[in-house]
Every structure is written in structure tokens, then in C-alpha cells.
Amino acid sequence: MEAAAKFLYQQRMSLSVVIGLSAVIVAIRDGEAVVLTVRPHDAATDRVSPLAGLPFGPFEPEGHRTFELALREFVSSQTGFELGYVEQLYTFGDRGRDAPRAEVGAGAARVVSVCYLALTPAATEALAPDTVWAPWSRFFPWEDWRKGRPDLIDEGIAPALMAWAGRDAERIARARLAFALDGAPWNEERVLERYELLYEAGLAPEAARDEKRADGRDPPEPAAISAALGEPMISDHRRILATGLGRLRGKLKYRPVVFELMPAEFTLSALQKTVEAIAGIPLHKQNFRRVVERTGLVEGLGRMDADTGGRPAELFRFRREVLTARPAPGLSLPGRG
Amino acid sequence: MEAAAKFLYQQRMSLSVVIGLSAVIVAIRDGEAVVLTVRPHDAATDRVSPLAGLPFGPFEPEGHRTFELALREFVSSQTGFELGYVEQLYTFGDRGRDAPRAEVGAGAARVVSVCYLALTPAATEALAPDTVWAPWSRFFPWEDWRKGRPDLIDEGIAPALMAWAGRDAERIARARLAFALDGAPWNEERVLERYELLYEAGLAPEAARDEKRADGRDPPEPAAISAALGEPMISDHRRILATGLGRLRGKLKYRPVVFELMPAEFTLSALQKTVEAIAGIPLHKQNFRRVVERTGLVEGLGRMDADTGGRPAELFRFRREVLTARPAPGLSLPGRG
């Protein structure tokens, strides 16, 4: 036991730190953006969690050479799904996060979550039980502007936020900007900002689980909490999901990531539908086509897709080769020489 | 000791994991982009490390509520510097990273580094000993294109990379794209890609420190290693620095982060010089001014700065207010209604 004690001492900095991995796995199904969710089994009650969560698992320093390998392994064993495109999202380490039991064990360990974003064209594989593809509008109903501004914003969110803001000009400005109130433009990328605003205002059920608020401001009133403002998730998974959605929406504009969500062959309408589902806004048909064609990222196959309901559409494929021959589309500073 | 053993068992997932924090702290000094470096003291030899490193420190789950607070604390105690703007960069966790002794202790613990990018207008404060502001062109001499394409690329890097690539078409394409060889355009954002290419080709001294390469490809030849290809750093700090520089260069274009590097009052030329120092490319004067003015992010003060060498320049300030009144400048999908 001498050795164990010495080891404990040497490792004191790491005591009660657990590294967890989570994944926001996105796909398109029936023209809807969906995310892979799990309902973890709670050993204490022998029941499945009433709340959905993202796939998550421990990172074992002994067994795993990299985060990404560990992620691929536990996702496939936990959900039955094989990941394709993967990128790191963010690492969450704040105290006060409601840590899931399965990750933590009995102690009061600090959980640090290294989160990843994954994209995949197939949302149809056989999945493990309690694993489902859920449209993300279930968790963020205010994010879908494809059919115009959701009524929820003006009827539910705005009044609640204004009640919370009171006369605080800074709060009012934040709410205005985040939710496009009072003529402000909608910015589809600010998903996290919107979620955090709702959380702070006590409008997310997750906030009520945190008894002691970190910032010492007024604690949320249970009465103000409405499940109509999106379905809550386990722990801080909704925050992670918001981070992933925001990142993906931003990335769409400067990297050809949409194609990671498409099958090998697709029509331009399907591509547009996909972008719309991710970005949550309607796009202009001709201009979208022009943009896509000008990038040179797709190639017409000459063949047609019959069952579209109307006139058959030409099939296209992603020219993955161009990525190795030419820098991906990006922006520009006003360069000189 | 029963208790300790039980604790060890419960915490087995976290055993031999240490969370470290590192910071890429950027400032402007005399028109040059500089980064804060430290030369850690090695207890074994009682000497200061010959290699520079980034400020780094342990994350202590007991004491620190968030990563960011821990970061601010250890940076100020280690370097004597107070951080302003901070954002998370990336979390590195691969095995095989050359872990600094100071972080690890005697055991063979796995080090996970949560890395941050920090920006600050002041590079003049009194610093702790062995802490210096170093221009980052010392570590990445090929990244400075302000005076045109650096000779180093065609005279040093290109031949070495081509020798490494041999007939491998994929390697040739990567080298061409990364270093703008053979007519390919220079993309200033791909800092990490370039560094990793050099590392992989065995042209970074850091690569030689890793005896067993993870990918099993040809190990680097010591003869090929040249210190002219940028000064190496401790552990994987040069990789972290490359990540930070790339991120900052990208972010310049869609968020008003330059102003975090400016003093309260500045001339437009100084602003331009700053952007050029970060992006590493020369900019067009009039067009730069137009862009800056159109964003509405600055406000002329009517007052003049005398000692510029020629005609006095007007002083401007950053209108931080606009960030709360209007979404920050960003890009656009071809939106419809």
C-alpha cells in the first residue's frame, strides 16, 4: 500500500479528474437535420433516463492513443454507428456542470468533457437500443426559420426574456440581438448565445438543476420554466449540442462540409434542402445553384433522378479531388502584392 | 490504506491523467507580432531550458472553478502578466507528445493540454525572469510574406520537401498547396498544415525527439534537421502556437478581434500594420481604410498623432458599443425571404 499512497501523492493533480468524450453526430433524414441521441440506463433505478443525451464515454489513457480513436470506438460500441468526418468542438470543464452518474462513479469527481462534431451521410443503420436520431429542432425549436420566423419567438421567448431583463439595458440588448427582436436581423450562427441566454434567464429546465448559480444573480423561478422552449437534455448536453450546431452553421460558409452529409450521388435540390436544414433558413434557388456551380465542387453525371415528384433532376457528385488540387473556398483580406 | 485503494479503484479512469493548460498570448510590439514565451527551469540539471515554451500550468480540479480562471491565475503568477481577451483553442491529448517534466511529475502520466489563445494590447509590462516576448517569425520564418515571398521557401523548404515526397503524388500535392509552390496561391491561414508537413517530413527538430513514430512511416533523418527552419520549442508547443496563429488569422476576417491588440487610441496606419503583422501579408492602404470605415467599428477622435514621421495622422478609437447593438461583421448565404 506504500506504493499506492506514493502514486496517489505523485498524481495528486489528477485526482478526481475524469475525461469524458461526447459527440454531436449529425445526419440528414427525410430532409430534416437529426442528431444521434441516447437514453442512458440508470443502474440505481434500473430504468432508462427520461432525458435524452448525446453519446458519451470515458477516455481511458491506458487504452487510447488519441481522443479521436477513443471516440470512434465507444460510439460504435455504444450506438452501433461508425463515424466518418470528425472534428473537435470544445472542451468543457466548469465546475457545477451536472455530471452524469455513468461517467463519474461514486466520488465527486470533476468531469472534463472533450466534445466532437461528427457528420455522416447515412442515418439509417441499425442502432443499439435506446439510441435514436432526433431532429434538433426538438431541442431548439426557435432555430428553424425555414418556414419563416417561428411564432414561438414572439409569443413565448420574447415576453419571458423581457420579463427577466426588466430595465437592464444590457440584457435587453442581448435578447434583441440573439433572437432578432425589434427589427434586429436573425443570425443563424448564434445558437449557443441563444441557448445560454435562455439558460441564464431560467427558461431552460437545465438551469433549475443547478441550485447554486455561479454568478450569484437571481435564481430561476420554476414557474418560468417551460418545456415548450425545447426539450431539455442530460447534464450540459444541450449546451454541447448548441455549440455543435453553431459551429456547423458557421463552417458551412467557408468549408465544403455539407458534402459529408450527402450520399455519393445527389440532386442540387437535395443539396439545397440539406443546407437549409442545417442553416435553418430558406435559400434562393437560382442563386444557390449559381454559387454551387461557380465553386466547381460538384460535377453533373448526366443521369437523372426519376422520383422527385415533378420533372426529373440531374444527379451530381462531390468532386473530392479538388480539395487536394486547390485551396478550399474562403474569404479575403484586401491583399495587394 | 483500504480507503486509498478503494479511491484509486473508483477513480481508475482518471489515473495518470493530468490536465495542463497552455496559452498562446499575442501582442504587438514595434509593429511585430510577438508571443509570450518562457524558458522553464529544469530541477534535475538546475538550469534553464535551452528551448522556449509557452506559459503552461496544471489545472487543479480542487481549486479552479473554470479553465479560464485557472489560466488567468497561473499566467499572472508565472509571467507577471494579466490576460484580457481569451478564447479556447484546442485540446491536445495524443499519446507520444513529449510531456514537459514540470507538468508530469515522476510518473508516466498522460498529459492532456487544454490550450487557449489570448490577445492583449500591452506588451510592455514588467515580466517574470525567463519570460520574454518573442516574434513568432522566429518559430515560423516562412509565415512572413509582408516583404514578399520569403526566399527560405524556395531555397530551403521546397527542395527538402520534394526530397521527402519523392514520387508520392499525394505528398507533392500537399506540399504544393501548403507552401504555395509551383504557382499555387498562398493561404495565410494554413499555419498548422505547414508546420505539420514539416514535422512529418522530419524537418522540425521536434520530430526527432519522438523515437517511435505513430504512423510507422520513415523516421526523420537527423541530417535533414535544420534549425534554419524556425526555432523549435518545448514539447508540442510549436504545434500549439501554429494552431493559435492559424486561428487568429482566420478570425481576423470575421470578428473584430484586431482591436484587442490595439491601445485605446490608434491611427489607421497602426491598425493596418497590426493586421499585416498578424496576417503576414501586405495590405492595400486605401482599400483597407475603406473596409474599416464601412464596418463602422472605429470613430475618429479629431485629434492628431504628431510623431509619425510625416503628416500627422488622425487618432481613432474602437467603438466597442456596436458589438452590443448590432451583430458583428460576418458572411452570407444567398438568403431569400
Place this chain on the structure above:
DNA sequence: TCAAAAGTGTTATCCTTACACCCATGT
């Protein structure tokens, strides 16, 4: 023949790029 979705043409506007020139100060 009609609904539904695919696909094309054209124009106004704005932003970017590039050009060349004038102004105010110190030496």
C-alpha cells in the same frame, strides 16, 4: 391539362480591386 418540381436569362446593386493624385508636417 394541371400540379410539381427542375432548370434558365437578365438586370440593378454593391463590394472589391486597382489606378493616380493631393495634403501636412519635419528636416
Place this chain on the structure above:
DNA sequence: ACATGGGTGTAAGGATAACACTTTTGA
């Protein structure tokens, strides 16, 4: 007076946004 850097006007080209219209299928 002249060197040095600050500051301005204007025109060409390309990208974007917005307009409405034709084509091809299935029911």
C-alpha cells in the same frame, strides 16, 4: 524644397440579390 507618411476620388470588374419565365415529368 523635399522626403515621409497621411489621406482622397473615381472607374472597371465581379459577385450577389432580385426579378419572372420555360421545361419536363406524373397523376
